[in-house]
Amino acid sequence: MRRFxxxxxxxxxxxxxxxxxxxxxxxxxNAQECGAGATGSQGYAYAGHQATRVAHGIRATITxxxxxxxxxxxxAGWIGVGGTQAGPRGTAEWLQTGYASMAPESTxxxxxxxxxxxxxPAYHEVKADVKPxxxxxxxxxxxxxxxxxxRVWVDGKPVTKAIHLPGSxxxxxxxxxxxxxxxxxxxxxxxxxxxxxxxxxxxxxxxWQTLKDRSMFEDPGYxxxxxxxxxxxxxxxxx
Numbered sequence: 001m002r003r004f005x006x007x008x009x010x011x012x013x014x015x016x017x018x019x020x021x022x023x024x025x026x027x028x029x030n031a032q033e034c035g036a037g038a039t040g041s042q043g044y045a046y047a048g049h050q051a052t053r054v055a056h057g058i059r060a061t062i063t064x065x066x067x068x069x070x071x072x073x074x075x076a077g078w079i080g081v082g083g084t085q086a087g088p089r090g091t092a093e094w095l096q097t098g099y100a101s102m103a104p105e106s107t108x109x110x111x112x113x114x115x116x117x118x119x120x121p122a123y124h125e126v127k128a129d130v131k132p133x134x135x136x137x138x139x140x141x142x143x144x145x146x147x148x149x150x151r152v153w154v155d156g157k158p159v160t161k162a163i164h165l166p167g168s169x170x171x172x173x174x175x176x177x178x179x180x181x182x183x184x185x186x187x188x189x190x191x192x193x194x195x196x197x198x199x200x201x202x203x204x205x206x207x208w209q210t211l212k213d214r215s216m217f218e219d220p221g222y223x224x225x226x227x228x229x230x231x232x233x234x235x236x237x238x239x
Contacts, residue, residue, distance in 0.1 A: 073183030144205025
């Protein structure tokens with residue numbers, strides 16, 4: 001089931017700053033191309049991979065290969081677990097980390113975001129002003145010996161305390177995705193993120209294996225370009 005994480009906090013910020021006038025016919029057409037897509041998720045579009053088997057975490061090196069152009073809304077390249085209906089009784093519950101940029105600027109941030117059932121998503125900035133070509137290693141991993149407790153790692157160092165995500169043990173299919181939210185203004189924002197050596201944790205605490213079994217998603221306006229025969233290496237980019 002396709003239950004993608006979304007950068008909800010960024011969406012709210014960008015929406016508050018968006019133009020309030022009517023959207024043109026051409027903008028509406030672009031929104032259908034770059035937002036509605038296969039997700040049907042109110043202006044979100046995705047390009048990337050979702051594992052087809054449950055794992056205890058995901059890890060990858062991600063590199064923004066070009067400066068994003070964010071006209072309205074936001075773009076992001078991230079790894080994560082959970083989703084908009086992945087929590088107990090179909091509640092929103094997720095944990096993700098990676099890069100994000102939001103209109104009206106195109107600054108690249110390292111961030112993580114956590115959503116626990118019954119609470120609004122919490123966005124946290126880790127580093128600002130990342131340069132194109134700058135690569136970092138990200139991991140979202142269930143803590144060894146503590147079922148349903150997770151932690152975010154950046155460049156081999158923890159950037160969060162253990163976070164309790166109820167019901168998440170042996171239940172989630174990790175994702176490595178790039179995301180566009182068009183700001184409800186039909187924006188085909190541009191980005192390019194290289195994902196390298198995507199790995200899945202076979203048990204809590206680690207034991208990493210290369211991503212093999214996966215579903216690939218390419219919403220209109222965006223694509224996945226494999227950089228090797230190995231599906232764990234790819235570029236997610238705008239057309």
